[in-house]
Amino acid sequence: MSNRIAFNPQDRFVVSIGNTLIVTTRSGDTFGHDITGHTADRFFQFAGAKAAFNTVDRFVTTMGNMLIVITQSGDVFGHDVSGRTIGPGFKFAGSKAAFNAVDRFVVTIGNMLIVTTQNGDVFGHDVSGRTIGPPFKFTGSKAAFNGARDRFVVTIGGTLIVTTQNGDVFGHDVSGRNIGPPFKFSGSRMAFNPEDRFVLTVGNTMIVTTQSGTAFGADINVRDIGAIFRLNPDLSIRLHAKVWTNPTIPIQTMLTRMQDVFGAAGIGVVLASSQDFTGTNIITALRDLDVVPTCPAGQLTGEQIQLFNNRDNVGEFDVVAHFVRTTSPALNGCASHPDDVFGAAVTQTASVWTLAHEIGHVMGLRHIDGENTNCPDSMPRCCSTPNVSRLMTGCSTNNIVGTPVLVQSEIDTLGSSSRTRPS
Numbered sequence: 001m002s003n004r005i006a007f008n009p010q011d012r013f014v015v016s017i018g019n020t021l022i023v024t025t026r027s028g029d030t031f032g033h034d035i036t037g038h039t040a041d042r043f044f045q046f047a048g049a050k051a052a053f054n055t056v057d058r059f060v061t062t063m064g065n066m067l068i069v070i071t072q073s074g075d076v077f078g079h080d081v082s083g084r085t086i087g088p089g090f091k092f093a094g095s096k097a098a099f100n101a102v103d104r105f106v107v108t109i110g111n112m113l114i115v116t117t118q119n120g121d122v123f124g125h126d127v128s129g130r131t132i133g134p135p136f137k138f139t140g141s142k143a144a145f146n147g148a149r150d151r152f153v154v155t156i157g158g159t160l161i162v163t164t165q166n167g168d169v170f171g172h173d174v175s176g177r178n179i180g181p182p183f184k185f186s187g188s189r190m191a192f193n194p195e196d197r198f199v200l201t202v203g204n205t206m207i208v209t210t211q212s213g214t215a216f217g218a219d220i221n222v223r224d225i226g227a228i229f230r231l232n233p234d235l236s237i238r239l240h241a242k243v244w245t246n247p248t249i250p251i252q253t254m255l256t257r258m259q260d261v262f263g264a265a266g267i268g269v270v271l272a273s274s275q276d277f278t279g280t281n282i283i284t285a286l287r288d289l290d291v292v293p294t295c296p297a298g299q300l301t302g303e304q305i306q307l308f309n310n311r312d313n314v315g316e317f318d319v320v321a322h323f324v325r326t327t328s329p330a331l332n333g334c335a336s337h338p339d340d341v342f343g344a345a346v347t348q349t350a351s352v353w354t355l356a357h358e359i360g361h362v363m364g365l366r367h368i369d370g371e372n373t374n375c376p377d378s379m380p381r382c383c384s385t386p387n388v389s390r391l392m393t394g395c396s397t398n399n400i401v402g403t404p405v406l407v408q409s410e411i412d413t414l415g416s417s418s419r420t421r422p423s
């Protein structure tokens with residue numbers, strides 16, 4: 001299972017830059033997992049320099065695209081990270097940082113290095129280029145002074161976030177050189193299992209990794225922690241997005257909603273690639289895609305065949321979503337595809353659930369039964385009794401309320417699809 005995160009005993013620090021989670025090891029080898037929405041991709045190894053392999057290296061954090069390593073004596077080293085390459089190490093000029101035995105956590109907010117101590121005092125250093133500014137003490141509240149009860153400290157935006165042993169999460173808004181009073185986040189509790197090993201943030205998502213390498217996440221929205229999702233399910237679908245027209249609802253939003261529905265079924269959705277065909281030098285006719293009415297399986301127009309022939313990056317067991325402007329006749333999406341490439345078209349006016357629904361069809365799911373009770377013979381699919389709690393409603397995903405579900409028989413179908421692979 002190559003999407004397990006930081007499960008080796010030699011894994012030492014886990015941090016993030018952009019949407020990439022970074023694991024440093026005792027040997028100095030560095031590994032990454034790209035995170036798109038609510039699913040982590042398989043690991044890759046960074047090229048370039050080794051990092052944080054000295055036993056005296058005590059803290060690792062990130063600032064912008066820099067990996068920052070602080071030693072027991074307070075020396076601060078940096079590596080610029082560019083794509084999947086770790087740049088050579090350099091030593092910061094200026095002040096030492098976090099060399100006191102009582103220093104417990106080092107995090108960053110903007111260009112500030114923030115050191116919390118055992119007694120809750122918080123110190124900062126402004127970092128300018130490759131120079132560490134002199135230490136200053138924050139005014140205001142103390143933070144993370146409850147000894148072992150405070151287990152992890154991370155940041156999101158300008159907020160310092162403290163996770164406790166029982167899973168309660170507290171925050172302090174940091175404003176300039178002042179630490180705001182503590183507040184407790186509402187919503188999910190985080191990182192309360194003894195086997196939880198690392199906590200980090202990627203964007204507004206808080207991520208908890210465990211000793212076995214399974215990882216969980218929850219989105220933080222202001223002072224609330226959302227529902228916990230499994231970040232790296234054992235099974236996953238690799239999805240490629242080919243964008244002919246950007247849909248009204250951002251692809252990222254549709255993807256994340258799809259990850260939520262499929263994730264609840266134990267199946268991750270990895271965005272394996274995204275290709276932009278919105279430029280002028282492409283076959284514009286395909287943006288308005290002719291389809292066979294009602295999109296019967298295996299029946300394709302010449303345009304659909306042409307569309308699916310664009311298969312850069314798409315591996316044998318992968319799935320592709322083509323985002324087009326319209327279909328003719330007009331639909332939210334159409335799941336007909338050639339036998340040798342699994343995929344669907346999704347239109348500009350698609351609902352937030354269309355991507356998940358159409359890929360559901362591609363994976364073998366059919367519309368649910370029971371939505372067409374007592375329909376007249378003239379209109380056998382009249383949607384007299386729609387079930388808007390199900391992803392595979394045949395009465396338009398526009399009408400879905402809340403997060404729709406997949407039932408066990410549907411989950412079994414997804415699990416047995418050739419497109420669902422061990423992660």
Ligand SMILES: [Zn+2]
Binds near residue numbers: 357361367393394
């Ligand atoms: Zn459908």
